[in-house]
Amino acid sequence: MGQRSLKTGAKRLAAGLARGARALAGSVGASRIFRPLARRMFLRHTNVVYYHLIGERQPYYAPGRGGECSVDQFARDIAGLKEVFTFTTLERLCEYNQDGFASHRPLMALTFDDGFRLSRPQLMQVLDDNDIKATQFLITSCVGNRNLMWRNKLFAIRAMVPESIYVARYNALAHDAGFAPIAGGADLGPASAAWSMSRKDEWADELWHTCNMPPLADFLNEHQPYFSWDEVEEWLSAGHNVGLHTRTHPYCSQLTNDEIEEEIVRPAAELRARLKFDFFPFSYPFGDRIAAAKERPS
Structure with missing residues (x-):
C-alpha cells in the first residue's frame, strides 16, 4: 500500500479536524477578518476533511454521527472551505507532506469513507x-451491495425496530454470547464497539434476524447503499481516486496478526491489482490504528 501499509505520509487527521474544518466553513470561512489567521494556522498541517453520506437521510446511517449532510449543505461547506483552503488530491497532499514542499495557502484533500453511492449525479456536479x-475509501466486502457493514446493520435496527424490542433482543444475545447487556438504545453503539472483532458480523446478523428485520438481500436491493464496481470505474474515470477502508470495517487495534492480513493486507493487494494503482491510500475505520510496530511496508 505504498511505502508503508498506512501510506504514512498520508496520515489523515482525526474526527476533531473533520468536524472543525466543516465548522470553519460556516464561521471563519465566512469572516474576512479571520481568514488570514485560519490560513496561517492550517498552512503547515496535513488537512483532510471527510464525509460519509451525502444526500437524503437513510435508515442505515445514524443521524448525528457526523459526515452526513444534504447536497446543498455539502455545497455550502465546500464554498466556505475554499475561502481558506486550496483543494488538492490526497496524493498531492501526501507529496507535500512527505517532501516538505511549501504552499502559500493551506492545502486540503476531500475524502469519503465507506464507499456509499452518495448522491450522484448531484454530488459529482458539486465536485x-x-x-x-476526491478519494473514496471502500469497504471491500460491501462493494456491489454484497453486504451491509455491521455497524450500519445496528443503525438500521435502531431506525426500524421499537427500542424496547431491539434492546430486549440485544440483551438476550448478550446473555448467550457472554458480553454486557445495555440499558437503552443509546448504549447500542458504544456497547458493540467492545465486541470481539472476529464475531462482530455474526452477532450483527443474529440481532438483525431476531429483530425480524427484512431479508438482508431485499434491504440491500431496495437501498443500494454502496458503489458497484462499475460505479467505482466511473468514479475513477472522472479523475477521482479510491483507497482501502478494510474488508469489514473493524476496530483495527483489536485485530490479531492473522486478522490484519485478512482485513488489510490481502484486500489491499486485491484492490490494488484490480485497479492497477501506484498511489494507494488506506483509512482506518473509526480512526482506530493498529500498533505502530505492526505497520509495515507492503
Whole structure:
C-alpha cells in the first residue's frame, strides 16, 4: 500500500479536524477578518476533511454521527472551505507532506469513507463545479451491495425496530454470547464497539434476524447503499481516486496478526491489482490504528 501499509505520509487527521474544518466553513470561512489567521494556522498541517453520506437521510446511517449532510449543505461547506483552503488530491497532499514542499495557502484533500453511492449525479456536479478530485475509501466486502457493514446493520435496527424490542433482543444475545447487556438504545453503539472483532458480523446478523428485520438481500436491493464496481470505474474515470477502508470495517487495534492480513493486507493487494494503482491510500475505520510496530511496508 505504498511505502508503508498506512501510506504514512498520508496520515489523515482525526474526527476533531473533520468536524472543525466543516465548522470553519460556516464561521471563519465566512469572516474576512479571520481568514488570514485560519490560513496561517492550517498552512503547515496535513488537512483532510471527510464525509460519509451525502444526500437524503437513510435508515442505515445514524443521524448525528457526523459526515452526513444534504447536497446543498455539502455545497455550502465546500464554498466556505475554499475561502481558506486550496483543494488538492490526497496524493498531492501526501507529496507535500512527505517532501516538505511549501504552499502559500493551506492545502486540503476531500475524502469519503465507506464507499456509499452518495448522491450522484448531484454530488459529482458539486465536485466538478469546484474542480475537486476526491478519494473514496471502500469497504471491500460491501462493494456491489454484497453486504451491509455491521455497524450500519445496528443503525438500521435502531431506525426500524421499537427500542424496547431491539434492546430486549440485544440483551438476550448478550446473555448467550457472554458480553454486557445495555440499558437503552443509546448504549447500542458504544456497547458493540467492545465486541470481539472476529464475531462482530455474526452477532450483527443474529440481532438483525431476531429483530425480524427484512431479508438482508431485499434491504440491500431496495437501498443500494454502496458503489458497484462499475460505479467505482466511473468514479475513477472522472479523475477521482479510491483507497482501502478494510474488508469489514473493524476496530483495527483489536485485530490479531492473522486478522490484519485478512482485513488489510490481502484486500489491499486485491484492490490494488484490480485497479492497477501506484498511489494507494488506506483509512482506518473509526480512526482506530493498529500498533505502530505492526505497520509495515507492503
